[in-house]
Amino acid sequence: MPTMSLTPRSSADRLRTARRQWLDSGVLSDDLLAPGLQASWQRSRQHGLLPDGRAPGTPHASAAQLARALAHRRTLVSHAKPVMAFLNEQIRDSDSIVVLADPQGMLLHALGDLGFADRAARVALRPGAIWSEQWRGTNAIGTALADGATVVVHGAEHYLERNAFLTCAAAPIVDPAGQLLGVLDISGDRRAHHRHTLGLVRSGARMIEHQLFESRHAAGLQLRLHAQVEGLGTVTEGLLALSEDGWITGANTAALELLGLPRSAIGTLRLERVLDLDMAALLAAARPGLNGAPRELRRLDGSALWGRLDVGRTVRAGPSALAAPRAVDIAATPVPPRRGAPVSSPMDALAALDRGDGAMQAAIERARRVLDKPIALLLQGESGVGKEVFARATHRSGPRADRPFVAVNCAALPETLIEAELFGYRAGAYTGASRDGAPGRIREAHGGTLFLDEIGDMPLPMQARLLRVLQERQVVPLGGGKPVDVDFRLVCATHRKLRAEVEAGRFREDLYYRVNGLALTLPSLRERGDLDALVEAMLRELEPGRELALSADVAAAFATYRWPGNIRQLVNVLRTACALLGEHEHRIERSHLPEDLIDELVSSTGTSLPALAVEGGGSDLRQQAERCITEALRSSAGNLSEAARRLGISRNTLYRKLRERGG
Numbered sequence: 001m002p003t004m005s006l007t008p009r010s011s012a013d014r015l016r017t018a019r020r021q022w023l024d025s026g027v028l029s030d031d032l033l034a035p036g037l038q039a040s041w042q043r044s045r046q047h048g049l050l051p052d053g054r055a056p057g058t059p060h061a062s063a064a065q066l067a068r069a070l071a072h073r074r075t076l077v078s079h080a081k082p083v084m085a086f087l088n089e090q091i092r093d094s095d096s097i098v099v100l101a102d103p104q105g106m107l108l109h110a111l112g113d114l115g116f117a118d119r120a121a122r123v124a125l126r127p128g129a130i131w132s133e134q135w136r137g138t139n140a141i142g143t144a145l146a147d148g149a150t151v152v153v154h155g156a157e158h159y160l161e162r163n164a165f166l167t168c169a170a171a172p173i174v175d176p177a178g179q180l181l182g183v184l185d186i187s188g189d190r191r192a193h194h195r196h197t198l199g200l201v202r203s204g205a206r207m208i209e210h211q212l213f214e215s216r217h218a219a220g221l222q223l224r225l226h227a228q229v230e231g232l233g234t235v236t237e238g239l240l241a242l243s244e245d246g247w248i249t250g251a252n253t254a255a256l257e258l259l260g261l262p263r264s265a266i267g268t269l270r271l272e273r274v275l276d277l278d279m280a281a282l283l284a285a286a287r288p289g290l291n292g293a294p295r296e297l298r299r300l301d302g303s304a305l306w307g308r309l310d311v312g313r314t315v316r317a318g319p320s321a322l323a324a325p326r327a328v329d330i331a332a333t334p335v336p337p338r339r340g341a342p343v344s345s346p347m348d349a350l351a352a353l354d355r356g357d358g359a360m361q362a363a364i365e366r367a368r369r370v371l372d373k374p375i376a377l378l379l380q381g382e383s384g385v386g387k388e389v390f391a392r393a394t395h396r397s398g399p400r401a402d403r404p405f406v407a408v409n410c411a412a413l414p415e416t417l418i419e420a421e422l423f424g425y426r427a428g429a430y431t432g433a434s435r436d437g438a439p440g441r442i443r444e445a446h447g448g449t450l451f452l453d454e455i456g457d458m459p460l461p462m463q464a465r466l467l468r469v470l471q472e473r474q475v476v477p478l479g480g481g482k483p484v485d486v487d488f489r490l491v492c493a494t495h496r497k498l499r500a501e502v503e504a505g506r507f508r509e510d511l512y513y514r515v516n517g518l519a520l521t522l523p524s525l526r527e528r529g530d531l532d533a534l535v536e537a538m539l540r541e542l543e544p545g546r547e548l549a550l551s552a553d554v555a556a557a558f559a560t561y562r563w564p565g566n567i568r569q570l571v572n573v574l575r576t577a578c579a580l581l582g583e584h585e586h587r588i589e590r591s592h593l594p595e596d597l598i599d600e601l602v603s604s605t606g607t608s609l610p611a612l613a614v615e616g617g618g619s620d621l622r623q624q625a626e627r628c629i630t631e632a633l634r635s636s637a638g639n640l641s642e643a644a645r646r647l648g649i650s651r652n653t654l655y656r657k658l659r660e661r662g663g
């Protein structure tokens with residue numbers, strides 16, 4: 001990843017002159033600032049910021065928004081925290097703090113020198129504040145995000161004068177699939193500037209990327225790379241994730257740098273297009289669960305580097321895996337020209353949702369056709385069928401993949417709040433509004449995708465406002481102000497029949513046509529023909545490397561169950577089952593299922609619990625169920641409602657069970 005030197009030749013004098021010129025005439029002589037800094041100052045001005053002014057309506061996330069961002073980025077945050085603590089040790093007593101921000105520049109976590117943290121808090125260098133260039137002008141976090149590069153911004157290089165007491169270094173953090181996840185930053189008092197800080201922050205970002213990679217790909221095929229053999233297995237190594245038929249499915253920044261590859265190589269290139277090796281021979285020698293031996297590899301230009309292939313437990317055995325290559329062998333096919341993110345690579349997010357069901361395949365195929373077109377997508381389907389997951393996949397597979405994906409649940413907030421949340425508000429626009437105002441989720445989605453979940457629940461007055469935004473592609477914050485241009489791809493979802501909502505007068509017809517560029521109905525789980533493959537994939541994801549499976553009895557019960565909660569319910573059931581499995585158990589039996597599901601399986605299949613227990617493993621389970629019922633009745637002194645509650649089943653079901661056993 002490139003490092004941007006903003007002002008290699010910057011001196012206090014030159015910066016002062018530049019700032020004067022900038023304030024007086026709004027133009028800059030070329031030799032005053034490094035090109036990167038000049039471009040960033042220009043962007044800052046285009047955002048309407050004045051160097052000597054207070055940023056207008058600088059946003060600060062509400063506690064709920066911060067909590068949501070933390071939940072959304074929990075994997076990043078959990079891997080970043082130990083690294084941040086380590087960095088904090090290195091900069092102890094240096095008037096500095098370590099900060100983690102998300103791709104929108106929202107600070108997620110900060111820790112460091114208490115004295116400095118106080119001053120930093122005064123310029124809002126604290127969790128919830130947003131440090132994108134749009135709101136704070138040139139600053140290490142925002143500029144690293146804008147340029148996708150490691151950046152130092154020192155003193156008066158900051159666009160806003162009130163930030164000139166800071167010196168900051170920031171490095172982007174990228175996930176194994178090449179997605180920008182956030183930024184790691186060290187900010188301190190300008191006088192405490194230390195030239196090693198940039199190296200420190202860059203190493204910290206690499207450590208986090210390494211951890212993220214290991215946690216995601218340990219169960220699969222990983223090729224470790226380093227210029228020196230001793231470097232293999234250290235946090236400085238390059239890492240590639242490979243599919244069993246040789247596609248590069250993941251890479252860390254170090255690997256991309258070692259191989260001279262762009263991020264777009266991930267998911268679109270086979271290893272043999274990068275290294276001079278016989279993938280088949282390499283894999284044939286591999287054994288699941290074993291690390292390979294270091295070996296010298298050659299790039300296509302003949303230069304050497306060291307590599308080691310580690311084979312995770314989920315990889316099928318070597319030769320047999322290779323005997324069945326994927327249907328398309330693209331080794332001899334030229335890499336398709338790429339605009340933005342891959343629209344049709346074999347490993348993209350939409351393709352990953354295809355587990356073999358025809359209706360899903362049709363939905364994926366149709367969505368793919370409009371990925372790069374300004375056509376609003378309307379996702380319909382029962383609750384829990386994966387509409388949000390599908391929406392995210394269209395974003396990740398489309399040309400806006402490296403821009404924000406902003407999700408708003410129209411049913412989750414009261415009308416007044418959702419209006420502010422969506423359209424933003426100016427400072428003091430309404431009682432309880434944050435003093436600084438907020439840009440609103442529509443503006444946050446600028447350049448990316450806006451996902452409006454439960455659009456069918458949007459109150460009518462807001463539907464009118466939304467319609468205006470969609471027609472004019474401009475948003476006016478609550479409390480007035482200048483309209484701001486917005487450009488986003490719209491994806492909406494609803495579990496209601498939107499056409500029927502229109503007919504009932506609860507949804508505007510004109511808005512219906514706007515949001516319904518292409519409507520796709522995702523199948524309910526009971527309609528899907530790929531339940532087995534879905535379960536298999538989910539178990540692999542929940543317990544990587546454990547090779548879990550359903551017993552024949554549970555698989556049969558699952559196949560006939562109605563799954564009212566769809567995939568959401570299935571994920572929860574499997575998660576519970578995994579938690580109840582013993583360390584050495586690999587087969588999910590009825591006894592590993594949550595009680596209420598056993599109960600529902602009984603009612604939905606019309607079989608009694610004892611009968612199911614007999615099918616499910618003999619009389620043990622039946623006796624156990626009988627004992628549970630007796631115990632619940634005893635401990636609740638015969639109160640049936642209380643006993644049913646303790647058993648986690650409905651009162652009616654308990655009545656029925658008692659009748660069945662003649663009780």
Ligand SMILES: Nc1ncnc2c1ncn2[C@@H]1O[C@H](COP(=O)(O)OP(=O)(O)OP(=O)(O)O)[C@@H](O)[C@H]1O
Pocket residue numbers: 353381382383384385386387388389390453493494495538567568569571
């Ligand atoms: N293909 C999938 N593989 C694994 N998990 C999935 C898949 N699709 C959905 N899920 C999981 O199922 C749950 C529900 O998914 P999601 O929120 O996308 O459904 P939804 O249709 O938007 O639901 P609602 O209408 O209630 O908002 C989530 O926990 C999600 O992670």
